[in-house]
Each structure stands twice: as C-alpha cells, then as structure tokens.
Amino acid sequence: MNRWQKTGVLLLGCLTLSSAQGEWFGQVGLEQRLFFDSPQFAAQDQHNNSLYLQPQFSSPVGDNGLLDFSAFVRLDSSDENRSHADLRELLYSWSGDSIELKAGVGKVFWGVTEAVHLVDIINQTDTLESLRGDAKLGQPMLALSLERDWGLLDAYLLPGFRKRTFASEKGRLRAELPISEKARYQSSDGAQHLDYALRYATSLDEWEIALSYFNGTDRTPQFLPQFSPTGLSLIPYYAQLQQVGLELQWVQEAWLWKLEAVKRQQNQSDSHASALGFEYSWYGLFESATDLTLISEWLQDSREQSLFGNDLMAGVRLTLNDEASSQLLFLLTHDLDNGEALLTLQGSRRLGEAFTLSLEGSAFINLDKGSPLYSLRRDDVVSAALAWHF
Amino acid sequence: MKLSPLIFSTLLICSPLTAFSQSAEERGLEIAQEADQRDNGFQDVIVDLKMELSNRHGQKSIRQIKTKTLEVEGDGDKAMSIFSEPRDVKGTAMLTYTHKTKSDDQWLYLPALKRIKRISSSNKSGPFMGSEFAYEDLSSQEVEKYQHKWLRDETLNGVETYVLERIPVDKKSGYRRQVIWLDKEHYRMQKMDFYDRKNSLIKTLTASGYQLYLNQFWRADELQMKNHPSGKSTLLHFSNYRFKTGLKAKDFSRNSLKRAR
Structure with a gap:
C-alpha cells in the first residue's frame, strides 16, 4: 500500500466510526521550519512548511x-x-x-x-x-x-x-x-x-x-x-x-x-x-507562579555506533502555570568522549481557548567527522506550529 | 455499673467545668472533627466541574473537568481528575492519593505520549491549571493536615457560624494560616480567608447554593475564589453529582489513568 492508499483507508475508517456513538476531537496545524544554514546537499530545499x-x-x-x-x-x-x-x-x-x-x-x-x-x-x-x-x-x-x-x-x-x-x-x-x-x-x-x-x-x-x-x-x-x-x-x-x-x-x-x-x-x-538522572523542582520561583525544574541524566551505551555512548544531559524546564499553560524546555546533551553536543528547545502556549502555538529548535554543536550526526551539521533548525484543537 | 450518688454529683458539677476549661484549640479540633464526621460514608462520588477563570479585565477562560473521588478508610481519599477542556489538554488525567499525615502521591497521564508521569508531592502551593486555586486548595481536606483553633462565633450574612483558624502542618504549604466560617447547623464551609506566608490576606473563598444529597451530604453548587492583590477570580461550578456509584480501588490504580475518559 502506498501512503495515499493508506490515507484512503484512514478516511474510510473515519466514516465508519462516525456512525458509532462517541466523540470526535483532535487538531489541525500549520508548521513552518526555518533552517539557519543553506543545505548541505544539492537536492535539499532550504525551508519547508x-x-x-x-x-x-x-x-x-x-x-x-x-x-x-x-x-x-x-x-x-x-x-x-x-x-x-x-x-x-x-x-x-x-x-x-x-x-x-x-x-x-x-x-x-x-x-x-x-x-x-x-x-x-x-x-x-x-x-x-x-x-x-x-x-x-x-x-x-x-x-x-x-x-x-x-x-x-x-x-x-x-x-x-x-x-x-x-x-x-x-x-x-x-x-x-x-x-x-x-x-x-x-x-x-x-x-x-x-x-x-x-x-x-x-x-x-x-x-x-x-x-x-x-x-x-x-x-x-x-x-x-x-x-x-x-x-x-x-x-x-x-x-x-x-x-x-x-x-x-x-x-x-x-x-x-x-x-x-x-x-x-x-x-x-x-x-x-x-x-x-534526576529532576529537582523549585515551585513558585521568586514568589511567582512559575516552577523551575532542573533535569540531568548521565547516559551510557556499550555499543560503539551508539549516539549516547557516554553523555551528560543537563536541562531546564520552566512552567509558568498561567492561563495559557506556557512552558519551555531546554536540553543540552553533551558527549563526554568527543565533545559534540545536541541542544534542543521546546516551548508551547495556548492562544485563546482552542489554539496552541509551539516552538521547537535543535542545534548540533561540534560535530565530529566520524559522527553519525555529521550529515546534520548544517541543519540547525527552528520550527513553529500553530494548531487548532477541536 | 451503678453510679454512686457521690460520683454522679461530681460528674454533674464537673462536666460544665470541663466544657469551660476546654481550650480554643480543643474546641477548634472538635468542630473540625464534627464537620469531617458528618461527611463520612459517601463511599465514592463523581462530579462534573466547570472552572471559569476571570482576570481583572473580565476576560474569561473555561476548563471542564470530571472528578472522581473514592473514600478510603483510615487514610486520605483517592481522587482522579479528567480534563476535557481546553481541547489541547483533552484526555489528560491526574491521580492523587492523599494521606492524612505523610506526603500525597500524585501522577499525571499525558495522552499524546501515553505516558504516566510521577509528580513531586511538594508542589502544593502552585496554581491548578492557571486558576486561583492551588493544588492544596483542591486536594482532600483531612483534619490531620491542620492545627485548628476556635476564634469566635459570628453571624455571617444572617447565618450563625463558628469561626476557626487552621494552620497547615506541612511546611510546603503556601499559607501561614486560613480562617474558615462553618455554619452551626450543618458544619458547611461558608467562607474561607487565605493568608500567605507573610500573613497578608491574599484570597477569599465563598460557597453558595448548598444542596443535600442522599439525605446526608451537603455540596455547594458554586465556589468562588477571589485573589485580592491580582483582582483575578475563579468560579467553580459543580453539576451532576453522583454518590455511591460503586467505584473501587482498581478504578484509581495508576493503570486506570489510561482508561480515564
């Protein structure tokens, strides 16, 4: 089955289900991905939505x-x-x-x-x-x-x-x-x-x-x-x-x-x-409603080709506890053997009652020529998605 | 045993004396225990809760939550909250095992990831879903969680009330103390003032529309929490109370979070 046939089957499934008693919900979203650098490979496009x-x-x-x-x-x-x-x-x-x-x-x-x-x-x-x-x-x-x-x-x-x-x-x-x-x-x-x-x-x-x-x-x-x-x-x-x-x-x-x-x-x-690893939280930071959580994990893998053979991850999660449920998560994973690092960011908040805006970003730092991630060296990216929840 | 006339007369003389010598703390605890006692035996209850959050400009946002509570003998209640609005958190569920003296246990179910996350029980004073209610305001109100003290009797809006002060035992509480008005007839909370750690009045909770269920259990239709410094308020509207529905411990297991609808 190719992916369009699969889509057809899914739609058919949707129609069958709509006859039963139950509840439909879900989301529709638009996403824009912006890459900081021009592509590494000729066939690649710069951005995509x-x-x-x-x-x-x-x-x-x-x-x-x-x-x-x-x-x-x-x-x-x-x-x-x-x-x-x-x-x-x-x-x-x-x-x-x-x-x-x-x-x-x-x-x-x-x-x-x-x-x-x-x-x-x-x-x-x-x-x-x-x-x-x-x-x-x-x-x-x-x-x-x-x-x-x-x-x-x-x-x-x-x-x-x-x-x-x-x-x-x-x-x-x-x-x-x-x-x-x-x-x-x-x-x-x-x-x-x-x-x-x-x-x-x-x-x-x-x-x-x-x-x-x-x-x-x-x-x-x-x-x-x-x-x-x-x-x-x-x-x-x-x-x-x-x-x-x-x-x-x-x-x-x-x-x-x-x-x-x-x-x-x-x-x-x-x-x-x-x-x-651990998570440690401070609740109500500086007498505000914001919670700050420190996260850290040490990763170990005995397989040679593993991305996380001997890595230390450290990160921060901010939860604003506001009406918009705003939150932000930063994670930095650092390879203790070859010095390469992966930085990821995730943030989201609600807009009004039925929309959410989310942001995601990744940066690849210090990639080594022999690294399995080396092909991603020009792929630092930020993406934003606006979703309607029904 | 037949009481000798001497002992009998001693009792007669002493009993009013003991009543008078009862300290404000003893009286406070007695009233709190009586209020708790009157609500014993509900077994389980399911209720639909609409939360209306308003800021000082009058902008409103709505949360819809179904809560299920199981009475646990000898310990705090078990409770599950299932969210249906806002739509982006639909299916999210929270499970709490309250305990009389030790810290509560709490888990959060994230339906998109199918992941059950343990939450630290230290988060008492944080706002619940961006509302003016803190987690500790909504959790099971066990007598053992506070030190009580009777302050005075007072007529509040034409209702005879006991006014109690209660001090949270848990150092993680966001409050230094609370002052609670209970009506003398049915021991129902009419009003509650919340004082922060610096002992300034920050929030006032008022209850309205009490209804009697199964001839024993009083529940308010509406609870309003007003935050004085921020001018924000949250109105809780309860509907469709169902008592003694036959819920069991297995309906409050961690695994049951995945089935919560």
Whole structure:
C-alpha cells in the first residue's frame, strides 16, 4: 500500500466510526521550519512548511469496552517522505475486574527518563516527527494485562513490524546517503516476525519499579551500504533482539530520581545501556507562579555506533502555570568522549481557548567527522506550529 | 455499673467545668472533627466541574473537568481528575492519593505520549491549571493536615457560624494560616480567608447554593475564589453529582489513568 492508499483507508475508517456513538476531537496545524544554514546537499530545499491533521475518536462499547482511534496525516512542501499518514491507534479495550484485554493498533510507552527512551520498545519511532524519539508509529498488538495487589503484569503479542521513517533526498535532517525504502531482516519471516513482550510494574510508596522483556525485531536498524547503478545507498537492516529492561523511580519531596537500564542480546553479542538522572523542582520561583525544574541524566551505551555512548544531559524546564499553560524546555546533551553536543528547545502556549502555538529548535554543536550526526551539521533548525484543537 | 450518688454529683458539677476549661484549640479540633464526621460514608462520588477563570479585565477562560473521588478508610481519599477542556489538554488525567499525615502521591497521564508521569508531592502551593486555586486548595481536606483553633462565633450574612483558624502542618504549604466560617447547623464551609506566608490576606473563598444529597451530604453548587492583590477570580461550578456509584480501588490504580475518559 502506498501512503495515499493508506490515507484512503484512514478516511474510510473515519466514516465508519462516525456512525458509532462517541466523540470526535483532535487538531489541525500549520508548521513552518526555518533552517539557519543553506543545505548541505544539492537536492535539499532550504525551508519547508507543512499542514498536519490528527483526528481522534473515542467511544464506549458496552459496559466495559472502549474503542479508540487516532490518525496522523502530514503534507510537507518539500520532503515527500514527510508527507505521510499513519494509523496511530485503532484499539479495542475490554476491562474486567482485574484483567484488561486490548486488540488492534496501539501505542505503549515504557520508561522514566527524558534524554533517551532506552526501555521503550513496543512502537517504532517516527523520526520524521520528533528528533528526540517522542513520536511513534502505531503498532498492531494483542495485549493482556493483569492488575492485582502485587502489581501490574502486561503481556503483548506484536504481529506486523513497522519500519522506521526517514527523510527523503529533498528533505533536511537526513543521512548523507539516501536510505532505501526496502529493508532487510535477520529473521526469515521478515516484517511478519511475531514479536512478544512482557512487563511487570509495581509501586511501593515513593518507589516505582518495572521489569520488562522483549523478544523480536529490533526497532533500531543498522545500515548496510548498497551499490546500484544509481549510486551508493543505505539499506536498513533489522536484527533480532532480546532485551531485558529495568525502570526505577524514587520520589522524595522535590526530587525525582530515575534509572533506566537495558541488557540486549543480538547476534550472540551482548550490549548494555543505561540512563541515570534526576529532576529537582523549585515551585513558585521568586514568589511567582512559575516552577523551575532542573533535569540531568548521565547516559551510557556499550555499543560503539551508539549516539549516547557516554553523555551528560543537563536541562531546564520552566512552567509558568498561567492561563495559557506556557512552558519551555531546554536540553543540552553533551558527549563526554568527543565533545559534540545536541541542544534542543521546546516551548508551547495556548492562544485563546482552542489554539496552541509551539516552538521547537535543535542545534548540533561540534560535530565530529566520524559522527553519525555529521550529515546534520548544517541543519540547525527552528520550527513553529500553530494548531487548532477541536 | 451503678453510679454512686457521690460520683454522679461530681460528674454533674464537673462536666460544665470541663466544657469551660476546654481550650480554643480543643474546641477548634472538635468542630473540625464534627464537620469531617458528618461527611463520612459517601463511599465514592463523581462530579462534573466547570472552572471559569476571570482576570481583572473580565476576560474569561473555561476548563471542564470530571472528578472522581473514592473514600478510603483510615487514610486520605483517592481522587482522579479528567480534563476535557481546553481541547489541547483533552484526555489528560491526574491521580492523587492523599494521606492524612505523610506526603500525597500524585501522577499525571499525558495522552499524546501515553505516558504516566510521577509528580513531586511538594508542589502544593502552585496554581491548578492557571486558576486561583492551588493544588492544596483542591486536594482532600483531612483534619490531620491542620492545627485548628476556635476564634469566635459570628453571624455571617444572617447565618450563625463558628469561626476557626487552621494552620497547615506541612511546611510546603503556601499559607501561614486560613480562617474558615462553618455554619452551626450543618458544619458547611461558608467562607474561607487565605493568608500567605507573610500573613497578608491574599484570597477569599465563598460557597453558595448548598444542596443535600442522599439525605446526608451537603455540596455547594458554586465556589468562588477571589485573589485580592491580582483582582483575578475563579468560579467553580459543580453539576451532576453522583454518590455511591460503586467505584473501587482498581478504578484509581495508576493503570486506570489510561482508561480515564
């Protein structure tokens, strides 16, 4: 299915759902991205603007059932890959006394840290929508949850792998070599490999702990060079992965301490990664309503090609607590080994009752020639989006 | 046991004496406990809340919230707030486990990320959704969270009231003290003055339109909070009260935040 056929299916889905009893909501937005430097590669455009639509629908089904639908469509002026549509959620959930069943396409978040999401593995990252990995593609799933006094146990069956999204040749924020639309898989089942995952979570007063296991196709690809008559390109290769994850959080007054750690097994080689950090908040700064939160995390990854092999992230979050819910987040991630740094900024506020204005910016500092980010050295960017929420 | 005439007469003589010798603190606590006692046994309650924020120029903005509360025996209540307006925060939900003496536990659910975030319980004095209500004004009002003192009896707008002073036990509170007017007949809050850490009057809360539910529970239709220095005010309008709906602890679990609608 190409992306326009997918859009058609989505629209059809919308029409079917509109007959049921439930509620439609969502947002429509306009985004302008401004790059500080001229493009690095000849095919790239300087700036781009885009229109996006995110319709959502939610309806009760019987006494214990829920149907949730959410889709995302973006039309981009220059990057054909960024013009994309995705079914983020079409999920039926049924909840009994201490049991919950879910079937369809959904999104699941695991984790506690801010700079990286190491443990989070159920959904593929939509890199076209978020550099920090917060946007995700919908994942087909069958999930069973048991909730008892001893905690929460989730089991997932995940049929149907989603490939990671990448910018096209015309788009900014891309790799030097074009990335092939095709992908290779370690498993002979390819994208049809049936993945599964388990997670146990519990909390005890100010402690929260979760243990997880994933067995299936790695969401993060490796890249293989491919020679063809049109030139050199990269082909994403998705290996099989067994991952054990740990999430730990401890809250003490204005302190929030966090740990995420994973142990991965891939092609008989082991690797591990962790993120350890804290948030500390001052509430009502200088007798105003503003809250200031300091965030810091130390990131470690044993894989050589990892972006965050030995990094220190430090950041500040300002929450104005005003009528417009204004907030601003600065994060600086600094590589302690080679000195390169990534600065990101996120800000948003409400305009009137139904509009929001959000700002995002990223700057790549001190990029090393050997760095996987080197192709982004002229891609410092600020984007502004105006959205109407209905 | 049959009381001997001597003990009986001693009791008769002493009881008015003990009443007189009761300190203002004891009297204050007794009144607060009585008010709390009268609201016991509601089990659970669901209510729709419309928040109307006004600034000094009369500009208004609206928040729509559904709140569910579960009475917990021997501890503070559990509460969930689910937002439907403004539209950009639709689906956001907040879960609070209040405790009588130790810090409350609080989580926020962000529907766009499907993420449940633990929130530090130190954030008591911050404004709730940009309103004139602080988090601590809206959380479960447990007797143990304050030191009470009876100040005087007073007629307020033609209603006989007890006037109590209460001092928050928690050092993180934004208030030095509060003065509360409770009507003598039903122990319902009529008015409350809030004094900041510098002991100046910053806010006044007034209740109106009390209605009786299930023949026991009084709830106000409207609560108005006026901020004196800023001239801003927030009006809470409650509607569609449903008591004893059969909510259980599992409806207030962290995981239930994802199901909140």
